[in-house]
Amino acid sequence: MSQPLASITQEVVLKAENLVKHYPIKAGVLRRTVGHVNAVDGVSFELYKGETLGIVGESGCGKSTLGRMLMRLEEPTAGKLTFDGVDVYSQKGADMRRLRRDIQIVFQDPYTSLNPRMTVGDIVGEPFDIHTDVVPKGGRRQRVQELLELVGLNPEHINRYPHQFSGGQRQRIGIARGVALNPKVIICDEPVSALDVSVQAQVVNLLKDLQDRLGLAYVFIAHDLSVVRHISDRVGVMYLGKIVEIGDEDQIYGRPTHPYTQALLSAVPMPDPTLRDVREQIVLTGDVPSPANPPSGCRFHTRCWMAQEICSVEEPLLVERPDGQSEHDSACHFAEPRVIVA
Amino acid sequence: MTLSAGTGGAPNVELLDTRGVWKSVDGLLLEVDQLQVEFRTRDGVAKAINGVSFDLHEGETLAVLGESGSGKSVTAQAIMGILDSPPAFITGGEVRYCGQDILKLSEDERRRVRGPEISMVFQDALSALNPVFSVGWQIAEMFRKHRGMNKSDAQAQAIRLMERVQIPGAAQRVKAYPHQFSGGMRQRIMIAMAIALDPAVLIADEPTTALDVTVQAQIMQLLADLQQERRMGLILITHDLGVVADVADRIAVMYAGRIVEQADAFELYAEPAHPYTKGLLDSIPRLDQKGETLSAIGGLPPSLTNIPAGCPFNPRCHYAQDICRIDPPPPLREVGRHRFAACHFSELLLTHSPELAVTQTTEEVEAHLELGLDYPVAAGGLDHDQDMERGGEPR
Numbered sequence: 028m029s030q031p032l033a034s035i036t037q038e039v040v041l042k043a044e045n046l047v048k049h050y051p052i053k054a055g056v057l058r059r060t061v062g063h064v065n066a067v068d069g070v071s072f073e074l075y076k077g078e079t080l081g082i083v084g085e086s087g088c089g090k091s092t093l094g095r096m097l098m099r100l101e102e103p104t105a106g107k108l109t110f111d112g113v114d115v116y117s118q119k120g121a122d123m124r125r126l127r128r129d130i131q132i133v134f135q136d137p138y139t140s141l142n143p144r145m146t147v148g149d150i151v152g153e154p155f156d157i158h159t160d161v162v163p164k165g166g167r168r169q170r171v172q173e174l175l176e177l178v179g180l181n182p183e184h185i186n187r188y189p190h191q192f193s194g195g196q197r198q199r200i201g202i203a204r205g206v207a208l209n210p211k212v213i214i215c216d217e218p219v220s221a222l223d224v225s226v227q228a229q230v231v232n233l234l235k236d237l238q239d240r241l242g243l244a245y246v247f248i249a250h251d252l253s254v255v256r257h258i259s260d261r262v263g264v265m266y267l268g269k270i271v272e273i274g275d276e277d278q279i280y281g282r283p284t285h286p287y288t289q290a291l292l293s294a295v296p297m298p299d300p301t302l303r304d305v306r307e308q309i310v311l312t313g314d315v316p317s318p319a320n321p322p323s324g325c326r327f328h329t330r331c332w333m334a335q336e337i338c339s340v341e342e343p344l345l346v347e348r349p350d351g352q353s354e355h356d357s358a359c360h361f362a363e364p365r366v367i368v369a
Numbered sequence: 370m371t372l373s374a375g376t377g378g379a380p381n382v383e384l385l386d387t388r389g390v391w392k393s394v395d396g397l398l399l400e401v402d403q404l405q406v407e408f409r410t411r412d413g414v415a416k417a418i419n420g421v422s423f424d425l426h427e428g429e430t431l432a433v434l435g436e437s438g439s440g441k442s443v444t445a446q447a448i449m450g451i452l453d454s455p456p457a458f459i460t461g462g463e464v465r466y467c468g469q470d471i472l473k474l475s476e477d478e479r480r481r482v483r484g485p486e487i488s489m490v491f492q493d494a495l496s497a498l499n500p501v502f503s504v505g506w507q508i509a510e511m512f513r514k515h516r517g518m519n520k521s522d523a524q525a526q527a528i529r530l531m532e533r534v535q536i537p538g539a540a541q542r543v544k545a546y547p548h549q550f551s552g553g554m555r556q557r558i559m560i561a562m563a564i565a566l567d568p569a570v571l572i573a574d575e576p577t578t579a580l581d582v583t584v585q586a587q588i589m590q591l592l593a594d595l596q597q598e599r600r601m602g603l604i605l606i607t608h609d610l611g612v613v614a615d616v617a618d619r620i621a622v623m624y625a626g627r628i629v630e631q632a633d634a635f636e637l638y639a640e641p642a643h644p645y646t647k648g649l650l651d652s653i654p655r656l657d658q659k660g661e662t663l664s665a666i667g668g669l670p671p672s673l674t675n676i677p678a679g680c681p682f683n684p685r686c687h688y689a690q691d692i693c694r695i696d697p698p699p700p701l702r703e704v705g706r707h708r709f710a711a712c713h714f715s716e717l718l719l720t721h722s723p724e725l726a727v728t729q730t731t732e733e734v735e736a737h738l739e740l741g742l743d744y745p746v747a748a749g750g751l752d753h754d755q756d757m758e759r760g761g762e763p764r
Contacts, residue, residue: 085581085582085583085584086552086581193669195669196669223436223437223608223670224436224608224610224649224652224653225436225648225649225652225665225666225670226665226669227652228652228653228654228663228664228665228666229665229667231654231663232662232663232665235662250581250582252582252656253611253653253654253655253656254654256654256655256656256658256659257654257655257659257663258654276659277659280656280657280659290583291582291583292656294582294583294585294586295582295611295656296585296586296589296609296611296612296614296615297611297614297615297655297656297657298610298611298613298614298638298650298653298655299614299638300614300615300617300634300635300638301635301638301639302614303614303615308586310583310586310587310590311583311586311587312587314551314553314554314584315581368656368657
């Protein structure tokens with residue numbers, strides 16, 4: 028965005044502070060804990076009202092675990108999450124249920140996230156069974172039909188089953204369920220990556236449209252950097268459980284300072300053959316290290332072409348570093364802007 | 370044929386006599402001619418491929434681009450001769466390899482083509498590799514079965530190949546099992562198996578779709594190097610317009626079992642001659658732009674058991690006229706130098722003629738499609754390999 032966040036009110040709805048999730052690794056006859064998978068390892072960010080925060084990273088970087096933690100589908104190992112000033116992880120019972128209305132999720136796979144034995148009306152209306160005061164009992168069917176219409180489905184299809192719909196339409200059903208309780212925040216966990224190219228655009232447009240109409244804030248988790256740029260106001264790049272760089276869309280794509288972000292961007296194939304030999308590609312060697320045994324110091328140093336001795340010893344902090352025009356948060360000792368995407 | 374141990378350095382010497390049977394004619398390796406495949410299922414006949422034709426030359430990269438259910442994977446499986454029959458039946462057409470129709474060969478002769486001549490890399494390496502045999506054993510199997518090598522020679526060859534595809538510590542890891550490798554490494558093993566017998570044609574079916582972008586870049590680089598080194602003809606099957614733009618020489622765009630456009634990569638991206646190609650290019654978000662609303666193609670790909678009359682794309686097409694709905698599907702015809710498209714209005718599309726005004730708005734297209742949406746659509750499912758039967762784009 029050229030006018031940085033001008034259109035967005037700077038009101039924080041969701042604030043994550045140092046979120047940590049470690050999964051125990053059990054082994055042996057006694058199932059003793061022999062180690063931990065550090066899925067999410069100290070993630071902090073703020074989500075403003077009505078904005079979209081994109082989270083990108085390769086598989087295994089902890090982005091989906093982070094999404095589930097924001098929903099409190101996973102209990103954190105450490106850290107604090109505040110929604111509208113309320114500490115999410117200390118809520119119990121009815122208070123927690125009340126809170127869940129405001130944070131909803133859209134899952135990646137529209138084939139397994141909808142119950143095949145329930146009609147579309149039951150799926151979209153199910154949130155009202157739990158939160159009975161949102162819509163009076165008699166008005167439910169009508170509300171479900173409104174929701175179906177809102178996401179671009181035929182309201183007359185309320186009695187159909189998920190298998191009667193295509194992938195894109197099923198994802199619309201998942202979105203209708205997500206907005207049913209008028210949430211303030213929706214976590215979108217790879218919402219378009221299971222869809223075909225031509226259908227993907229329809230769903231991306233729908234998500235943008237709903238955001239404008241309902242004033243939703245999105246945490247948009249995806250591995251497709253093009254889609255994330257398209258939809259996000261700000262973007263965080265994750266590597267092995269940590270955010271290595273975060274900034275607004277222009278800073279991350281236009282002036283990335285972390286080598287990992289640069290490599291990630293340069294690896295994305297561009298749909299333009301004329302860039303074939305012009306574009307410089309940084310091909311990283313090797314795979315992402317195991318999160319059960321992350322490298323010391325900077326976690327990226329094993330694959331980084333800029334790594335020096337300090338990188339394996341001292342972990343760089345995620346702090347503001349100059350990017351040529353302004354400053355944005357980057358966790359690299361040698362942060363330096365580099366133009367990757369023209 | 371016997372082979373001495375330690376042929377390591379010069380594998381091509383022994384290959385000459387097997388190659389004798391198959392010799393490309395003026396560099397032309399493979400001709401697919403009016404291929405037709407249908408799936409006879411309980412729910413009816415799904416016409417997966419309806420007359421697909423293309424050529425492949427030595428050293429050329431042909432990209433077959435299409436969404437799920439467009440028939441791109443079935444085309445590959447038909448060429449390889451690995452379609453499950455039933456339910457799949459090849460109902461017409463020829464696949465000529467070096468001038469000979471390989472569809473007419475006996476299963477025995479076919480087996481001698483599959484591997485040494487035409488070989489394939491599958492999308493999902495974890496399900497394509499056998500979990501109960503070590504990777505070295507599986508790669509070496511190619512040499513044992515096709516070349517009659519003994520175990521130790523075959524294993525030496527397997528290690529050499531694993532080194533060639535840049536698997537670190539190949540000699541130590543030759544006895545490891547597929548689950549002990551990462552996704553990228555497994556894909557390298559698949560590639561090693563595919564190139565083991567030095568095939569002339571390599572078919573790569575979504576080779577990088579299940580991989581992360583940084584690993585994808587490594588694998589595409591490896592494929593390009595191998596192709597260069599061996600002058601292979603490469604058929605790259607994918608739905609990713611980015612991957613195609615990076616590597617393809619020629620592109621064939623498929624829709625509902627037909628090739629709707631075939632052109633040089635540069636020309637296709639610069640000036641699409643078919644409304645579907647144009648729609649695809651317009652609908653993808655770009656990494657180098659912060660876009661406004663994406664111009665999505667309305668509706669969905671048709672069900673293959675119920676392909677619309679006329680041009681199969683007509684219900685979703687902004688330019689559709691009566692002729693598109695009534696006349697039989699337009700054939701793939703030459704619309705420019707070395708470029709082909711199956712649309713009545715390609716010339717107008719290419720010249721950006723004002724005559725070709727948008728005749729349907731997006732809302733009209735959507736309304737038109739409302740009827741079409743009633744059947745369970747071919748697209749769907751996350752079943753990676755059986756792209757055809759269940760459709761579904763991989764994550």
